[in-house]
Amino acid sequence: MTVRLYDTKAQALRDFAPARADDVTIYVCGPTVQSGPHIGHLRGALAFDILRRWLAHRFGRVTFVRNVTDIDDKVLANATAEEPWWALAYRMELEFTRAYAAIGILPPTYEPRATASIPQMQELIARLMDEGHAYAAAGDVYFDVRSWSEYGSLTRQSLDAMEPAEDADPRGKRDPHDFALWKGAKGGEPSSAVWESPWGAGRPGWHIECSAMSRRYLGPQFDIHGGGLDLRFPHHENELAQSTAAGDPFARYWVHNGLVTVNGQKMSKSLFNFVLAHDALRDRDPLVVRYALGAAHYRSNLDVSDKTFDEAEAALERIRTFLQRVRRDPDADPAALSPGALPETFTAALDDDLGVPQALAVIHETVRRGNSAVDAHDIDGAVDAARSVVAMLDILGLNGLGGFATADGSAEASALDALVQTMLRQRADARSAKDWAAADRIRDAIAAAGIMLEDSTEGTSWSLAAAAAGSRSDGPIDTDSHTKEN
Template sequence: MSLRLYDTATRSVRDFVPREAGKVGVYLCGLTLQGPPHIGHLRSGVNYDVLRRWLTRSGYAVRFVRNLTDIDDKILVKSIERGEPFWAIAYANEVRLAADYRALNVLPPTYEPRATGHIPEMHELIRELIDRGHAYPAADGSGDVYFDVASDPAYGALSGQSPDAMQSADDAPDRAKRDPRDFALWKGVKPDEPADAYWPSPWGRGRPGWHIECSAMCRRYLGDEFDIHGGGLDLIFPHHENEIAQSRAAGLGFARYWVHHGLLSLAGVKMGKSVGNALGLEYVAELGVRPVEFRYYIVAAHYRSLIDYTEESLRESAVAYRRIEGFVRRAAERIGPGGLGDLPKGFVDAMDDDLNTSAALAVLHDVLRDGNTALGEGDDAALRSALTAVRAMLGILGVDPLDPVWVGEDQASDLRGVADALVALALEQRTQARARKDWAAADAVRDQLNQAGIVVEDTPHGPRWTIGEGN
């Protein structure tokens, strides 16, 4: 294997050399579970799923760890706003995320640890940092523990920033910090936060800071040093900068390669619930775009590129995938599905070149063109060669139409069409009831839809429905 990866730490494309022959350890920073996943979050899962598939196809045994942050400032804010337990909010969003990943054919990780399940490991790491002189308990009795940024001469190297130009860390007040840039490893109990969001510790009741979670879980599942640490570009600072600082300060080799994927924006603005532009996978379904087509949309772009989402670009990508799918199904009807053939050299070279899926798809389209020619000329030998090669390439990208995971999707699409028509009929009855001021009848229709798992939202442009949890 001659895989080359762009390493954020060195800002260069480096030959990938695993720490241990034949084995690769990968850690991906997963979702903070304060809200349901949006399609920007899902890009992360798809991109690193392709990396994992390529490592596996190249002969490596891959241990893939993707964590879940289920205790965090943002989750606690939601808990207070809604009057719900923080763990209930986190778990509900975890279930949604798992369903979306399954829908997109993202392979389950080897391990998917939750932060709340690893408090002892965090305590151990914090104690080591204090003993080494890289962390200190707050002197004001708050129970906070901070990492001493000034004790790390390499701090800022990952993000390329000078510590002198950095602003205060905003994850805790400056009241007891030696330096405003110091970040929280442990946060003491606070009277205005949920009473069940704390654990006993050597420094008093409290909860972990965001950054210590990942360092502790990396160590637990991948050891003191591992191969690849991944995440979005928005995590480089402060999250990954702080991870590498505290892990190296504890004497850990930690990640040997840092791989970051580009973001998904809407009209040039990063997608996120805080800015009100988060679109979920259910929104994609409402456009008539299947999960396999959305996955193709993601993998068609290089993982480090920015995707500026538009409905037009998504629909165009879906049409492009349907052309590929059409060839595969027509060819399979003629000569049978066959197996997965050898990968063309151009495809292998493109994937080895920093997972260049855009170039890899160009190779696929060349083979597809030859396959369509063979299909038209009745050349079954050439058709079989093209079909098995196309399916092998699509399999690496997770979008082979004949993969069992996608079987039945057409039927599901037909059923969704029937459901759309039935819901539309019910909503029309509700609209008519509202027009004649029969509020009881209108409410009855809405309640019946809700019991069936259909959530109706009245908007200035008319009623909008989504599949929700119902009552």
């Protein structure tokens, strides 16, 4: 099946084929680093991480550029005398990098900072002025939106229906919709945030940064331009206008991810529901955060609550328990649980506009089939299912975080298993002797180590858990009221 992506500009699904068959090129608007990341930033970066992984699987190579906007009005506003703007920007950039790495987002091929491409921005501005699409006024330079008839083509808006551009002082504007390409220096701004230019000292506007950096690292045309849905206007509309007006073909496909709400409400500091990445990663296992933020379709808005993370944790535990059941089967070679073939249904789901929800459904169906094989002592069928699961987890970036890949045969895993099995035998002996207090002490010690037990008619198996599963007495119980979930 051909890979298809929803092109925001075309407002339709389109067959995707890179301009160069052996190298997919992607530019994604990265963060403006005036403050630390929130879960919306993580969700957006994760959507394009999964897309990147899938296109790399399909086409072999992806050149992925994600910028850092380190000079901006907001960065300057949040700076202090004790922490200048460039120090704040770097500290926040490191916070983003740590948060991305925590949930397994691959580092970009290139991650340029805006301040490192000022000459390229000035060169692009000069081209626009030469073509009659930009003008200097009162120390600023503006893009003349009425000079470019295609302005508004990305979001399909008429110019007169748009809100005026509020990204610069309107002191020299010919039209309120004109947007700033270069901002003249103002009194009170630090001298370190000023660069010389043919139009006077100042700094670049926000929109020109991405046009210049994408051209510098990917050329005048590249395959995919990505970013959050909230960036379509004015940022991406302005990027498209200034780049194409300067003569660059620019992006061949536009891909946008949906936004994040919290308990049904848009994230807002005024509503005190702004969930920082730091807080989410403090309270939850990073793998749970990745699963929860990546499980919905990338174009949909995602509502996040405690239930979202609880469901993700439960889903991962079902997968983890199955892989551990297979690995612990005495007839299964741990080394046999290397990645296997991807099911056709999984491939079809991701080919169809990155259908992650459908792909996850294939994983869980394969887990159910694999558990049935374990129950039936069909070790070949169980191993085949487990290898498919591992391969699918690899594609989605869900394997390898926090020791989730339980199919390894490492010495550490073997040593841990030997210790737990010894404690399980001691617990079984205590239960046989009806020494419930001793059995409880052993069970509590195991739980305190982050290990969850699963009792069945075939014995007791164990798995690593992000948190203790809760307490339960080892005394006599009504076995009919406890069912095993595969």
